[in-house]
Amino acid sequence: MDELTGFVTEFGYVALGLPFVAAVLAPLLTRVLKSHSTWILALAPLAAFLIFLQGVFEVADGTVHRWGFSWIPSFDIAFSFRLDGLSLVFALLVTGIGTLIILYAGGYMKGHRDQGSFYTFMLLFMGAMLGLVIADDLITMFIFWELTSITSFLLIGFDHTREKARRGAIQALVITGGGGLILLAGVIAIREFTGLNSLTAILESGDALRDSPYYAMILILILGGAFTKSAQMPFHVWLPNAMEAPTPVSAYLHSATMVKAGVYLLLRMHPALGDTTLWMTILPAFGAVTLVVGALLAVRASDIKITLAYTTVASLGLLVMLIGVSSETAIVGATLYLIAHAFFKAGLFMVAGSVDHGAHTREIDRLGGLGRHMPLTFLAAILCALSMGGVTPFIGFLAKEEIYHALEYPTAYHIAILVAAIAGNALMFAAAFIVGLQPFVGPKPAGIEHPHEGGLRIWFGPLVLGVMSCVAALYYGLYHELFSSPMASAAYGEPVAIDIGWIPHLNLAFALSCLTALLGIGLYIVSPRLRSGIASSLDAIGWGPDRGFDQLMRGLVRFSFKVTGIVQSGRLDYYMTTTVVAVVAAMLGSMWWAGAFPTVPAYPTNIHFHEYIVLGLLLVGLGAVVVAKNRLTAIVSLGIQGFATALIFLLQGAPDLAYTQFMVETLSVVILALVMTKLKLSPSDHRPLREKLPDATLAVLVGLAFGLFLLTVVQRPFDDTLSQFFERYSYAIAHGKNIVNVILVDFRSIDTMGEIGVVMVTGLAILALIRIRIAGSGRREVKSLEQS
């Protein structure tokens, strides 16, 4: 990282660290100051906002700030960041709107028991989102991407005592977190196939990704991440369900940040992945469907927060569709709309929260006449709604004009997209005024008592956003120069000049805007009938991706239950058989694979008669153990094979082993006889032959495997370096003449000490086992071994 220049770079880590530091401090501050802590906590995003704001001029001139350090050099992974037009505008949105949201949260959550941890989650999310939009290294970006999924899980499920909130949280985590894993696959694919490991490298690579034979795979994986995060059909379900979260969460996550992450990724990747047939087909197709269906569902909803959620889905569809068109004007339109949407949607969500706060309902049918009681909120609402409706002079108007400019070509492709855009926009126009106007005008329904304005922190945020939507449009020259133009340039890959202003010109785009507005007004008037119409037709269909999610999750639980039942049957003999099969396969398989089977040995001639006797004794003992009908026979037979083993040791020059074996074998038989007589158990096998036969076959195979293995080893040349060493130095170093003893107590004394430790621990464990008394009723009272 050698391009460390400029003011922003020096403070880059500080800006990124501020939300995290504030997150750590939040619970403590909140304990002392209650909800007033947000006045202090909001300083963190504000400071970060100001730091980023300092960089605006340099970035507008085309400077790209980069900073970071090498993180995992062996994998070429860096912890690095990049600030250009696109990431700067996103960083400003995240921190700027974040400041207003933290203040708003302070007003909204006042008196809540867990508000401290709420602020922590919000600030953590903010830091994650900030890291995501300024990350340069792909892995760094992925980590922040997943962090947003995790923190949003905490936020959506904040009200965790309600099942709906838990469901919303899990759904969001499964969909966006799963999408994150798809993105990870995409990131790894890019790194593996092209060697590009950072956004900077990708942006400088020209056509490298487009020309890659793996282009389609990379694109689909990246889209998998973007579409899930940005709630494209059919992955949109998590977004409306996330409305279970407290309103500040919705206002923040579902306007400017979380859901825009996917759009950010698409804009980011556009210069490297865009402008291909595949790109221009998949994106508009998904985007258009999402736009129209989302907008219809928005009008259907009766809860104004849900209405807003679906308009967000629709807006994301519009953005994806535009990015899919891939032309310069389309990217400009997307950029302008993205900023405008962040402003008006965050504002309207906060308004919805204020309405809920003031009137204690969000049902549109039971809202009205609030304007007189909540004048400031009403003002903020109407400003935001006008921007959302695309009325001049608001930045929403600039966006809409640019969008129609991008689509005014007489090809079937553009016309199809244009129709979707007009339909969606008209529906969203209606939705804007359903939320921004309807609750405030007309007669006040009977159910609402004492509607009231919230505190300063409640109306301040939406009002600022509404006013800024207008101011930015009025001073559009400066707005384009500093924000939208650098952003669009970064997303398009070439410098882009934007000159769209708030003063309408009489051209096709303006005509289309007027048409949209007229359609919107018409739809607004018929919205109650439209609502019931869409609702009844959806009821007739009866199935949707949301229900599908439930089915999927239930299916998953059932499936894993079945699999667990098979893999972990709870039957010891199954586990044992599986183990034996694995042992046989591993031994015979590896010998077969390495071609290491032993040669056929000659029949041994040098075996003495007494050795035959001992071996015979061993086999007889073994056979008797298996077929013994009563327990005493089994124990005695076990003793026979043990003593035979000891005799083998004795005959082969290992007297120490033989003595130990004799002793251990005697003890084993005695203990076994003591216990067995108490247990009154038959050691014989009562199973029918057809059950014994598979076990016997497997047993023969195991014996064969071990036999062949041993033969192979013995047929190899013998390396006696170690034995030579012990023989030579046993006396010289350790002054002992019994070499085996010397090895045990001198050369490997630590090992022997460990062995003694094992024996001691076993003894203690046995003692404990014997002394334990079974507590609780309903079980047989057991006499312990020592008493009997």
Add this chain to the structure above:
Amino acid sequence: MELALTFATAVLYSIAFYLLMSKHIIRMLLGVVILSNAVNLSIFINGRLTTIAPPLIPSDLSVPVDPISNPLPQALVLTAIVIAFSFFAFLLVLSYRAYQDLNTDDTDEMRVAEPKEEGLPPLGY
């Protein structure tokens, strides 16, 4: 002798695993004892059976002159025998306690850790 012992060891393995695959804890215990013998003999055979002279240094010398049997596997097996015995003793007491508590030595009926009638886990959120 190596060859004959290898054959005997293979039989030991067969019998040990056959007993281990049984459903009765007692038979499995017998299998454990036989398995430890099989493993010990394997280690022993791996050190080669060249001579029957024990690995001792004659009292008037500081290194052995005549060939002696390999001391290293003997040291390893000596440790192994003792460990195997501890293992066996522990398993025996464990099965004894299990039998007292559950009144069975049939592994099919020992389902405390993994009960049979578990039913589906909760399907909600």
